[in-house]
Amino acid sequence: MSILPLKKLSIQDEEKGQRIDNFLFRHYKNIPKSHIYQLLRSGQIRVNSKRINASYRLEIGDIIRIPPIKIAEKNFIQKTPLALSSFFTFEKLFEDDALLIIDKPAGMAVHGGSGISFGVIEQLRAQNSSWKFLELVHRLDRETSGVLLLAKKRSALVDLHRQIREGLTxxxxxxxxxxxxxxxxxxxxxALNKYITAAGERRVAVSTGKRKDSKxxxxxxxxxxxxxxxxxxxxxxxxxxxxxxxxxxxxxxxxxxxxxxxxxxxxxxxxxxxxxxxxxxxxxxxxxxxxxxxxxxxxxxxxxxxxxxxxxxxxxxxxxxxxxxx
Structure with missing residues (x-):
């Protein structure tokens, strides 16, 4: 059994407007999401000493109280720190206080998962531990190379997602x-449909209109x-x-x-x-x-x-x- 200590977190400018569940997922990646939702539903996680639900959006100055969390070892996702020798040096196409734009190499996933320990985002966060915020604006397939956008401010991320939705990019x-x-x-x-192969792989195909269980x-x-x-x-x-x-x-x-x-x-x-x-x-x-x-x-x-x-x-x-x- 592992125990994470009580924490009190103060919300800063770049965290304003986030749903509290997404905020907690980012800060507690070693805890199953179902456990975080249970803590929210039971009122053990509070904001400004009040109970809130998972859709609550954070405001500057909010104080989040997170109780000591007990978690069984079998559910604990152990995070292995990246060794300095394993860092990849990404070529930067542009960088300022709001954006980081890199030239992603082929063969590297943009994020960890599906058997991949550390993708682009994990490596960049490890290399720049002083940055308070860094998120992918969009994704590229593992074997696709080229321009990849990341946001260093939440406001930049929100605006770029708006631009993508509105066709401005x-x-x-x-x-x-x-x-x-x-x-x-x-x-x-x-039109495209996603599906799972017999071997369990995720694939996409042009829709034939015959499948009633897909959208x-x-x-x-x-x-x-x-x-x-x-x-x-x-x-x-x-x-x-x-x-x-x-x-x-x-x-x-x-x-x-x-x-x-x-x-x-x-x-x-x-x-x-x-x-x-x-x-x-x-x-x-x-x-x-x-x-x-x-x-x-x-x-x-x-x-x-x-x-x-x-x-x-x-x-x-x-x-x-x-x-x-x-």
């Missing part, structure tokens, strides 16, 4: 597909042809919505799988490219994002150059005229 990806794309510009609007979500992508070869095409993909695996599923459904995609791609082509050209990752890169700075109101355009491995593959296509495995 622009996100562009560079993607290489197998096949000869014909249209210079093509809007793709297809399909419309996904809109604009594809623009950048360059084509005999067997491959380089596209710019602009996200108008932000559904899980949206670009990957749209392209696979249209018969133009992303090369290197280990979930929705052409597995035989992927093996050949890995063996002969050492391309061992998915060719999907978040190269440009436009936002309005949440504090200054200035329009910003963030760009990430194509990583070396993807650029090398591109150069190889030019030399061979795109004749790999026709």
């Amino acid at each position: 622009e996100k562009h990806y560079l993607v290489m597909v197998k096949g000869e794309w014909r249209n210079s510009k093509q809007h793709v609007k297809l 399909p979500m419309l996904a809109h992508t604009i594809f623009k042809l950048q360059k084509s070869w005999k067997n491959f095409s380089l596209l710019d993909a602009e996200l108008k919505t932000g559904r899980t695996h949206q670009i990957r599923v749209h392209l696979a459904h249209l018969g133009f799988p992303i090369i290197g995609d280990d979930k929705y791609g052409n597995f035989e082509i992927n093996k050949l490219l890995a063996k002969n050209l050492n391309l061992t990752r998915m060719f999907l890169h978040a190269h440009t994002m436009q936002i309005i700075h949440p504090i200054s109101g200035e329009r910003m355009k963030l760009q990430s150059p194509l990583p070396e491995d993807l650029q090398k593959f591109l150069d190889g296509l030019d030399k061979s005229c795109g004749t790999y495995w026709g």
